[in-house]
Amino acid sequence: MTSSALQAQGLGLGYGARRVIDGLDMDLPAGKVTAILGPNGCGKSTLLHAMARLIPLQAGHILLEGQDMARMAPKTLARRLAILPQAPLVPPGILVADLVRRGRAPWRGLLEPWNAAHAQVCDQALAAVGLTDLAQEPLESLSGGQRQRAWIALVLAQATPVLLLDEPTTWLDLPHQMEILGLLRRLNRDNGTTVISVLHDLNLAARFSDHLILLGPRGLVAAGAPDAVITETHLLEAFALAARVLPDPVSGTPMVCPL
Numbered sequence: 001m002t003s004s005a006l007q008a009q010g011l012g013l014g015y016g017a018r019r020v021i022d023g024l025d026m027d028l029p030a031g032k033v034t035a036i037l038g039p040n041g042c043g044k045s046t047l048l049h050a051m052a053r054l055i056p057l058q059a060g061h062i063l064l065e066g067q068d069m070a071r072m073a074p075k076t077l078a079r080r081l082a083i084l085p086q087a088p089l090v091p092p093g094i095l096v097a098d099l100v101r102r103g104r105a106p107w108r109g110l111l112e113p114w115n116a117a118h119a120q121v122c123d124q125a126l127a128a129v130g131l132t133d134l135a136q137e138p139l140e141s142l143s144g145g146q147r148q149r150a151w152i153a154l155v156l157a158q159a160t161p162v163l164l165l166d167e168p169t170t171w172l173d174l175p176h177q178m179e180i181l182g183l184l185r186r187l188n189r190d191n192g193t194t195v196i197s198v199l200h201d202l203n204l205a206a207r208f209s210d211h212l213i214l215l216g217p218r219g220l221v222a223a224g225a226p227d228a229v230i231t232e233t234h235l236l237e238a239f240a241l242a243a244r245v246l247p248d249p250v251s252g253t254p255m256v257c258p259l
Helices: 044-051 074-078 096-107 116-128 144-157 174-191 202-208 232-239
Strands: 004-015 018-029 033-037 059-064 081-084 162-166 194-198 211-216 219-224 243-247 254-258
Touching: 004 044, 004 194, 018 044, 018 059, 018 194, 018 211, 018 219, 033 044, 033 174, 033 202, 044 081, 044 162, 044 194, 074 081, 074 096, 081 144, 096 116, 096 144, 116 144, 144 162, 144 174, 162 174, 174 194, 174 202, 202 254, 211 232, 219 232, 232 243
Parallel strands: 033 194, 033 211, 081 162, 162 194
Antiparallel strands: 004 018, 004 059, 211 219, 243 254
């Protein structure tokens, strides 16, 4: 039986008096690739930020590998979970290698010097995303796809078993979207990393994910394997979208064809 990486129990999230998510129960499997889907405003990014403890809960609990996240020390949490926010700001003039070095912060003491072990982790992260040859280049000089790979190397250097990504393919063209999602798929396959992403493209999510969470205006619509979640009935409920769902001719996964 697959264990859980993250669980939500009676989760309530919002901003002031406005409740965005109410009474959500959710189970995200460990060692799998999960995509969180849904229309704009349904709370996808809010949910991801709550799972990274970036915003307070209004109700309920979130468990990380069976432990209540609210009781974890910040450094403990940072060693078990990393998040890549949407459109992170580029520090002016920073080199790719220096950006990736920041991922080692949770594993270093206040006065601990940089050492060969930290350097090796960063080198491995750069190699995993194919940026070894660009390590000494300014981050701002990279293409969109390369820059996103550099940010992924940063969170890989954090060396956590769980990785959260908020819309990692936004603003990228289709080839770069395929590149990033393929990279995340390989990281999961090769390292067993649990990858949880907020995505917009239903077809790409179905192709590259093991598990889907579909949110709608009234909360959770469906959760499970792509062929169980991406159905005509669920699309109508979540997006008010009339569509046909057919097998993707390349991957065999569900493919959405709007009417």
